[in-house]
Amino acid sequence: MPQGYQPPKFQYFDGVGNPKQHIAHFIETCHNAGTDGDHMVKKFVRPLKGNSFEWYTEMELDSIDSWEHLEGEFLSRFFSTRPEVSRIEMSNAKQRQEEPATDFINKWRSLSLKCKDTLSESSAINMCIQGMQWDLLYILQGILPKTF
Structure with missing residues (x-):
């Protein structure tokens, strides 16, 4: 690791809260650290805990082939508890x-x-x-x- 390197500080997600907001924070943190695309798949486990970590660890090995695929699976599994207003x-x-x-x-x-x-x-x-x-x-x- 280069001297002075600081690993990205992700916001944790435990399955409660707004998953779209979590994805947006995750993408922004990765981009700020110079990580993008499919490299984000490997880093996605880092901010997960509780139910979301359990979901991730129960996925079939090699079942995810891209960041877009992982993002879609995540958003279909976790949904926002924030009520929408019409x-x-x-x-x-x-x-x-x-x-x-x-x-x-x-x-x-x-x-x-x-x-x-x-x-x-x-x-x-x-x-x-x-x-x-x-x-x-x-x-x-x-x-x-x-x-x-």
């Missing part, structure tokens, strides 16, 4: 009677991060405004803000 749920979000506007906007933006559909910023702003109390909704519809 556009309908977002459009049904309403500001409560005594809820400050900033609290509602922050709550709505957090909800929008879980949305499975991509919204343009102008659509998101309009949808958020539609959920506000009437007095603020009336004012903001006249102003038509361009950003949050």
